[in-house]
Amino acid sequence: MTEFIEKFAEIFDDVDPSSLSADTKFRDLDDWDSIAGLSVIAMADEEYGVTLNADDMRSSQTLGDLYAKIQSKK
Amino acid sequence: MMQSPFSLTDKTILVTGASSGIGRATAIECSRLGAHLVLTGRNVGRLEETLSMLAGDGHVVIAADLTVEEDIDALVEALQPVDGLVLCSGMGMMTPVQFSTRKKLMEVFDTNFLYPVELMRRMLKKKKVASPASIVAVASMGGTHFFTVGNGAYGASKAALDSFMKFAARELASKSIRVNTVLPAMIDTPLIHRGAVSDEDHAADALTYPLRRYGRPEEVAYAIIYLLSDASAWTTGSSLIIDGGKSLV
Numbered sequence: 001m002t003e004f005i006e007k008f009a010e011i012f013d014d015v016d017p018s019s020l021s022a023d024t025k026f027r028d029l030d031d032w033d034s035i036a037g038l039s040v041i042a043m044a045d046e047e048y049g050v051t052l053n054a055d056d057m058r059s060s061q062t063l064g065d066l067y068a069k070i071q072s073k074k
Numbered sequence: 075m076m077q078s079p080f081s082l083t084d085k086t087i088l089v090t091g092a093s094s095g096i097g098r099a100t101a102i103e104c105s106r107l108g109a110h111l112v113l114t115g116r117n118v119g120r121l122e123e124t125l126s127m128l129a130g131d132g133h134v135v136i137a138a139d140l141t142v143e144e145d146i147d148a149l150v151e152a153l154q155p156v157d158g159l160v161l162c163s164g165m166g167m168m169t170p171v172q173f174s175t176r177k178k179l180m181e182v183f184d185t186n187f188l189y190p191v192e193l194m195r196r197m198l199k200k201k202k203v204a205s206p207a208s209i210v211a212v213a214s215m216g217g218t219h220f221f222t223v224g225n226g227a228y229g230a231s232k233a234a235l236d237s238f239m240k241f242a243a244r245e246l247a248s249k250s251i252r253v254n255t256v257l258p259a260m261i262d263t264p265l266i267h268r269g270a271v272s273d274e275d276h277a278a279d280a281l282t283y284p285l286r287r288y289g290r291p292e293e294v295a296y297a298i299i300y301l302l303s304d305a306s307a308w309t310t311g312s313s314l315i316i317d318g319g320k321s322l323v
Binding site: 042043 | 173275
């Protein structure tokens with residue numbers, strides 16, 4: 001999970017991984033936008049070999065939700 | 075009765091990507107206007123399904139994976155010279171710039187640009203394109219006019235295709251082979267219903283078009299038919315926009 005949070009933070013210019021946790025609602029982040037959403041999908045593919053689709057994204061609220069989706073698809 | 079200049083009676087037309095989407099619709103509509111179709115694509119089952127939907131007779135399926143050298147050879151070898159070639163095969167890819175690795179770009183450029191162009195090249199070299207004839211490639215507004223977030227790899231590959239076809243139009247004009255492209259905006263095909271954009275987001279996006287919906291595959295097919303037919307005998311090197319008015323917004 002820590003590793004996932006670090007990779008998630010890397011998507012943004014100015015997000016400190018220590019400010020994030022499994023409970024963070026990612027859509028509430030100031031820098032969250034459609035590019036970030038596509039970047040999460042691309043990161044899951046690149047780092048975990050997992051294909052997240054639009055439904056996976058929509059049904060996730062927190063970083064923990066996203067991480068669970070990735071784990072379940074591995 | 076005089077034949078309509080839009081008719082395709084007795085023209086032989088090869089359609090790539092004929093197993094679904096715009097390729098399938100193009101094959102069906104061409105057959106209704108009297109053409110003999112050669113259907114190609116990777117999936118034999120779905121090509122046979124397209125075949126069963128065609129009007130008239132004299133149609134054939136030649137399955138080929140354009141990424142496989144021997145498949146292209148066998149396809150080109152099996153062909154009689156065609157009066158029309160429609161390059162519909164393609165793939166979508168949504169990937170932000172920072173994740174558009176060389177590997178991903180190569181995959182989408184191979185499918186959308188290099189393999190269609192290679193098929194055309196070999197057909198020309200082996201004299202499998204008649205004179206006169208018409209070649210139509212399906213490019214995209216997403217490569218030449220709309221620069222949607224995450225669509226760079228796809229768009230650039232389609233822009234390359236659109237550009238290359240203009241050079242082909244110039245070079246092949248002396249052989250009376252016309253070369254044009256169509257530039258669809260969003261068309262309701264299987265290609266857009268997998269992946270990064272939800273159906274709800276597509277529905278909302280469709281309402282931003284002046285004609286208030288996405289296009290239908292057959293609406294692209296009709297434009298392709300115009301470019302294949304003698305009605306467009308003096309049109310070459312053009313890129314026909316089919317976008318529900320979106321580029322006006």
